[in-house]
Amino acid sequence: MSESFPNGNSARSTRQKRALAGALARSSSFRSAQDLHAELRLRGERVGLTTVYNQLRALADTGELDVLRTDEGESLYRRCSSGQHHHHLVCRSCGMAVEVEADAVEAWAEAVARRNGFTAITHTVELTGVCPNCQ
Amino acid sequence: MSESFPNGNSARSTRQKRALAGALARSSSFRSAQDLHAELRLRGERVGLTTVYNQLRALADTGELDVLRTDEGESLYRRCSSGQHHHHLVCRSCGMAVEVEADAVEAWAEAVARRNGFTAITHTVELTGVCPNCQ
DNA sequence: GATCTTATTTGCAATGATTACCACTATTGA
DNA sequence: TCAATAGTGGTAATCATTGCAAATAAGATC
Ligand SMILES: [Mn+2]
Ligand SMILES: [Mn+2]
Ligand SMILES: [Zn+2]
Ligand SMILES: [Zn+2]
Numbered sequence: 457m458s459e460s461f462p463n464g465n466s467a468r469s470t471r472q473k474r475a476l477a478g479a480l481a482r483s484s485s486f487r488s489a490q491d492l493h494a495e496l497r498l499r500g501e502r503v504g505l506t507t508v509y510n511q512l513r514a515l516a517d518t519g520e521l522d523v524l525r526t527d528e529g530e531s532l533y534r535r536c537s538s539g540q541h542h543h544h545l546v547c548r549s550c551g552m553a554v555e556v557e558a559d560a561v562e563a564w565a566e567a568v569a570r571r572n573g574f575t576a577i578t579h580t581v582e583l584t585g586v587c588p589n590c591q
Numbered sequence: 592m593s594e595s596f597p598n599g600n601s602a603r604s605t606r607q608k609r610a611l612a613g614a615l616a617r618s619s620s621f622r623s624a625q626d627l628h629a630e631l632r633l634r635g636e637r638v639g640l641t642t643v644y645n646q647l648r649a650l651a652d653t654g655e656l657d658v659l660r661t662d663e664g665e666s667l668y669r670r671c672s673s674g675q676h677h678h679h680l681v682c683r684s685c686g687m688a689v690e691v692e693a694d695a696v697e698a699w700a701e702a703v704a705r706r707n708g709f710t711a712i713t714h715t716v717e718l719t720g721v722c723p724n725c726q
Numbered sequence: 727g728a729t730c731t732t733a734t735t736t737g738c739a740a741t742g743a744t745t746a747c748c749a750c751t752a753t754t755g756a
Numbered sequence: 757t758c759a760a761t762a763g764t765g766g767t768a769a770t771c772a773t774t775g776c777a778a779a780t781a782a783g784a785t786c
Contacts, residue, residue: 468733468782490772504736509773511734529664529743530772545707554707561696565718572680572689574720581716583700585709603753603762625743639765644744646763664772665743728786735780744770751764756757 475501476511485551486524486532486544524582547587556583610636611646620686621659621667621679659717682722691718 493508512533515521522536545554569577628643647668650656656668680689704712
């Protein structure tokens with residue numbers, strides 16, 4: 457008996473995945489799918505837009521990428537260094553992001569929610585501004 | 592000299608505006624445009640979906656309504672009692688919301704941003720959970 | 727290396743909320 | 757009453773994102 461992947465677990469290494477991973481690795485900004493796809497095309501990498509969307513979604517689902525949504529509803533992705541829970545201070549001009557921790561905020565959120573009898577709490581905390589370079 | 596409205600300022604009272612205002616007034620939940628439009632139709636009020644969208648956007652622009660976006664990208668509106676800056680603890684099941692203040696968080700956000708040299712700072716802080724009624 | 731299984735890729739057609747148009751209607755000041 | 761124009765709302769267009777189904781290609785097995 458040699459069931460290849462009983463639990464539906466696999467993962468093939470493809471040219472497209474590597475190209476996208478590269479683009480994400482060399483960027484410290486939050487990027488959109490369209491944006492990343494455009495960069496790959498410029499680099500001569502031939503990757504379908506649908507593939508970029510698929511992969512970004514998959515990577516975000518497994519927690520390998522952080523996601524945030526612009527006011528216009530566009531999803532932006534970034535590979536964060538910290539695997540820990542954290543938040544971001546993002547430049548609204550270039551997308552550059554700084555990872556920040558906020559233990560105090562975590563505690564506050566938990567307390568407020570509990571005080572009001574809410575359960576299954578989650579929170580969103582994002583800081584936006586203009587970075588030093590973009591002033 | 593009797594220039595009616597030099598700075599483009601006016602505001603007419605219409606049946607549609609009153610109907611929408613009413614729906615918003617009697618709800619303490621964040622509601623979508625579609626949702627509000629559906630309610631108006633049920634009530635027998637004849638209001639176009641486009642009008643609902645137009646008005647909600649206009650009211651949000653003037654700060655008369657608070658807006659937040661779901662993970663699916665849908666905009667939800669609510670008429671908040673406080674005109675002051677505040678945040679929300681929202682039930683992800685029924686949309687019911689509690690207004691919360693967070694001076695500590697305000698200070699933290701300001702400090703973090705300044706420490707990193709960011710300017711023109713804004714912040715997003717939303718708490719989501721399941722309210723007592725929906726458990 | 728040949729072969730097979732199926733994970734991935736990808737062009738193209740939906741989706742779905744929101745907006746642009748714009749001709750038509752109705753409020754309000756005179 | 758009447759003109760000026762804010763407001764309305766049906767319909768078409770936008771646009772990021774997803775569904776689909778056929779074509780491609782890892783990589784395990786022979
Ligand atoms: Mn947190
Ligand atoms: Mn605040
Ligand atoms: Zn910047
Ligand atoms: Zn609830």
